[in-house]
Amino acid sequence: MPRDLAREIEDALQNGNLQQALAGFTGAVGFLRAQAIADLPDYEGLRGRARRIKAEAIENLDALLEQLKESVEARGGRVVFARDGEEALRYVRDLIRAHGVRRIVKSKSMTAEEIGLAERLEALGVSVLETDLGERIVQLARERPSHLIGPALHKTLDEVRGVFREWLGLEDPPREPAELARLARQALRDAFFEAEMGITGANFAVAETGHLMLVENEGNIRLTARLPKVHVALMGVEKVLPALEDLTVFLKLLPRSGTGQKLTSYVSLFAPRPGLHLIVLDNGRSRLRADPELREALYCIRCGACLDSCPSYQAVGGHVFGGRVYMGGIGTAWTAGVDGLEEAAEFHGLCTSCGRCTEVCPVKIDIPWLNTAIRSRARQLESPRHRRAARVLGEIDRWARWGSLLAPLGNRALHSGPGRRLVARALGLDPERTLPKFARPTFRAQARTRPRSQRQRLGAVDGVKLFVDCFTNHFEPGVGLAALRVLERLGVRVELARNVCCGRAALSQGLLERARALANENARRLLPELREGETIVGIEPSCVAALRSEYRHLLPPKEAEGLRERVRDVMEFLAEPEISRRLSELLPSEEPKKVVYHGHCQQKALGSHGAIVALLRDLPGLEVQTVEVACCGMAGSFGYKREFAALSRHLGRRLVGLVEAQGQGGEPVACGFSCRSQLRDLGGLRARHPVQILDELLAQSQEGSL
């Protein structure tokens, strides 16, 4: 039965315990991770190496797995390759019979979760005890893990006490977490000594020596792998690395990314021994490997950093933003590989392509792109009505042209009650949402017909082609005109680029072919006429991100790189040393204007956020507060969709709350069209693009000097 995602989202948002746990965990880990990474020399270099090592290992997978088998078996262990869960289970079942196993202790393993190993073994009549405390809690509560690292993070102290009541038969379990942990230690310690078999996963396997590396904090993995005579280790084929020294890179990255620790309490390098049975599982991984778009999902080292940084995950958790086993944006690809596209199609929509995960992924997986690719395939499974809606939302450039032409009439029709409801129903939109108003004339037309007196040509040093995005062009020409004036006042020679839509809207609907066509058209129009030293400057951050990130997947490498090097966000361009110096000279320094700035997700993902904030802080005439919030919750059409309405509002209200609480009365400014819409729709706040503020200040100072 298909899932009712809207319902699941609402339930998660109304679950106070879950909200508290998610905020506590993701917040704490995010903070610790940032610290742990800050004191790591050459983090970027390490990420590059980690990705290369994984990419090469996946490329040479067959040879490495053969070598691993030889290394393990030379030292008395056994290696079996299992095509799917069925084969793995059969092997373990035979082992259980051969060794007369009745009690099994098990440590946390997503791979075991994937094939339902524990439940299936229990169905055979053996006892399987999870020994990781969080996993044990989840097992007793008959739930699924909600996070790769913190399986029980969604459970409150009282819920845990309830679980202990049942587990240990206690009438009134202690209220002290330390006491609960002590009781669990005692109970599980007995189990370790009694069990005839221990089942673990593996973080990495070394082909050269046969060592298995496992990372943990509790010590239950060491006990599971070493106390029982028989050790079954279950790993996916993607876990193999060539040499011992490759581990150092991951030793530095995995704990820091996962929990913000420099190293976890224990990192074991278990040697192969008689009694070790290493099961190497495929279960859809070969399918992922053969898929050029999804292949990099196999580079994942399961640290969970992407989850902690994801606005959707932070709000609803892994049970909602996830499939049967794997969660979050990376989980979409893994679910597609392991459980099939249909399962993944249920929740890919929760990825808004904001890109916050790509900033923290230690192997630099382009998770938003994995979701875009899956979205595009999932469209094939949808009803014609849904596909039609996607096409309309994805072709914003086409209908916006008509919208602007018919602006007064069209706006009235769209914003009247019946008109709005009709459109909302046809496109699956949230009927409560105000749709953006079309502007007439468009930005392009207004820029072209400006009176000569308004054009300033002070110099022609830094040539700029201003990329005209659909949002600025059809909905907010004022932002474009402000950008134009600011750039010109700084002596920059500006021409409007002859671009078409960047394809962002098409991408977010999974309309890959259309996005590819637009990307090619833009490359064809923009690249040849770009002069030496000229920059393409964009206003809408999500469009800048499309040109700089997504085009890598849409264009031949040379064209993609050509655009990537030359495209800048307008605020990023203003932050360049020479430009910002001129800007500082022209701005008035008395009576600074107070503003509160909300940075755009994609600026953060592209790494331009820091420079923009620094620019705003350093400029005379401005007093800037910033709000630290993951996402505004609109993300293009995301916030308009009925399915995600509650989540979008939840995120947007948090932003509004922060702006009001921390803004100290400053005027809200935000670079993103969606961010400004959220502030307006949910908080009644009139937010402007920072370039509009600069335009206003420059105009004032010019009047003053005349």
Add this chain to the structure above:
Amino acid sequence: MTRTERFVQELARVGGTAAVLAPPEVPAHVAGLLRERGARGVLLAPDPLPGEPAWEPALREALEGEGVTVVRGAEDPAGLREVPAGITGALAGVAESGTLLLGGKPRGPWQWASLLPPLHVALVREERICASLDEAFCVLRESLQEGVEEFVWITGPSRTADIAITLLLGMHGPKELHVVVVS
């Protein structure tokens, strides 16, 4: 800051304790630790200071002098369920993270002594404290060539945050990790 100072500082950050001592002070220090905790028995892994075979009898003598039962430990851990303390050597230390590198045969006493009891005392020679993980990894590679099969990097005591995101020590492994740096 010297490597040793950094090591001690980082170890403290992850909840471990350390003492930097001259060789003659070590046996009495270790015996004192056990006495303070009322530990009447200890699992002493062989070769508690790698490369110095005379240390094992010296420690044993000092501990037995205090009335502590010293178990040497065998492959079978069944008798080690209730042992209150374990002593092992360490192949190396890592200053930047307060980490120890231990190694030996799979299912060897070094593994049990550093895992089963609530108190783990590890001895490491000061010159074996490396500045970085990369340096210590060279020690691992050398040790492997010298026949050490299995390894564990230990950074502080066993811990969990699985109950209501509260940090707790001593979940399944030792609650206390005490490192004696032998200068």
